[in-house]
C-alpha cells in the first residue's frame with residue numbers, strides 16, 4: 001500500500017494543491033466540527049452579512065455527531081455523518097474561506113464546482129469506523145453554540161486522523177472515477 | 186406453564202443492546218478478511234483494514250462500532266407455553282433504555298416524527314412479535330442505523346415482472362444508493378406477502394449470518410447472482426470504487442395475492458449488528 005501523506009491542519013494552500021483524489025492522508029493539528037444545526041445557523045448569519053462566532057477561514061470542518069464518551073475517554077465513537085445534508089450550506093462556507101471538509105458520501109454538483117473555484121478539498125472518512133477515528137482525537141473544546149449539545153461546534157486536536165481525498169481542488173472526483181474504474185459490465 | 190421474570194427480560198435486552206453495538210459478528214469480520222483478499226483497489230483495502238481495526242477496538246474496549254447506535258429493532262419469538270410476568274413490551278423498552286444509557290450508546294429517536302424531540306433513551310423500540318411453539322422466549326436485538334435504512338425501498342411490482350424484475354429492482358436500488366449506506370452493505374430482499382409484510386421480510390432477511398444461503402436452491406442461486414452483479418457495479422467500500430460493494434444478499438419469500446407482487450429492499454451497512462438470547 002502506498003505510504004499515506006501527512007498534512008497539518010489548518011491547511012496551507014500549498015498542501016491543498018498537492019492533494020489528489022485517492023490519496024490516503026493523515027491529518028495532524030486542529031479541525032472544527034459542525035453538522036446540520038450548526039451549519040444552518042452559520043449560513044443564516046453569513047447571509048445577513050453578520051460575523052460568525054468562529055473564524056472558518058482556512059479551516060477544515062468535520063461533519064460528526066459523536067456517541068457519548070464513557071469514563072476515561074475525551075470523546076465517544078466519532079465517525080463521519082452523510083455530507084450531502086450540508087450541501088445546501090456549503091458553497092457559502094467555501095466562499096467565506098473554508099478550505100476542507102471531512103465526511104462521508106458524494107457531494108452535489110454545486111459543492112464540487114464551488115470547491116474547484118475556491119480551491120478546497122473534500123476528504124472521506126470511513127463511515128462506521130467510529131471507534132478507530134475517536135482514537136486519533138486528542139483534545140476537544142466547544143467553541144460555539146454550546147446549546148446544540150452534541151451538535152455544538154467543537155475544536156478537535158487530531159493526530160494522524162485517517163482520510164482519503166475524495167474531491168480535490170482540481171475538480172477530481174473519486175466517487176465517479178473510482179466507481180468507473182472498478183465497474184464490470 | 187413456565188414463568189419468566191419481568192426483570193430477566195429487561196436485563197437480557199439491555200445486555201443485547203450493548204453487545205450488538207460493541208461486538209461485530211464473527212461472520213462480518215470474516216467477510217471483511219475475505220473481501221480484503223479479493224480487493225484490487227488500494228483505497229478499498231485501506232478502508233477494509235480500518236473496519237477490521239475498528240471492530241477490534243470496539244470489541245476490546247467495549248465501545249460502539251459506529252456512533253449511530255441505531256433504532257433498536259427487536260424480534261421477539263414468544264413460546265406458546267411460556268408466560269412473562271408483566272408486560273413484555275414494557276420490559277423490552279425498559280431494557281433498551283437501560284442498555285443505551287448505561288452502555289454509552291447514542292440516542293437517536295425522536296418522539297414524534299414531525300413535532301418531536303429526542304426521547305433521551307432511544308425508546309421506543311420497534312418490536313416484531315411471533316408466537317412460536319415451545320416454552321422459551323427468544324429475543325434478537327438488531328440496532329439499525331439511519332444512513333443505510335434511508336436507502337431502502339418497497340415496490341409493488343407486477344406478477345409478470347417475475348424474478349428478472351426483482352433482480353433489476355435490487356440492482357437499481359443498490360446503484361442509486363451509491364456511497365450513502367456505508368458500503369460494503371448487506372442487502373435484505375423480501376418477495377411476496379403484502380405491502381407492509383414484504384418490508385418486514387426484507388428486514389428479517391438481515392438477521393442471517395453472512396454466507397448463509399436460502400434453503401431453497403432456486404433462491405440461493407438468485408442470492409449468489411445478485412451478489413456478483415452488485416459487486417460488479419464497482420461502487421466499492423464507502424463508494425470510492427472497488428470490488429466490495431456488498432458482503433451478502435439475503436432473500437425471504439412469502440405467499441402472495443394473485444394480483445400482487447410486492448418486493449422490498451432493506452439496506453444494511455457493514456455495521457450489520459444483531460445479537461440473540463434465549464430465556
Ligand code: SF4
Pocket residue numbers: 079080081127128129251252253254255329330331332333365366367454455456
Ligand atoms: S450507515 Fe451504518 S456504518 Fe454508516 S454511519 Fe450509519 S450506522 Fe454507521
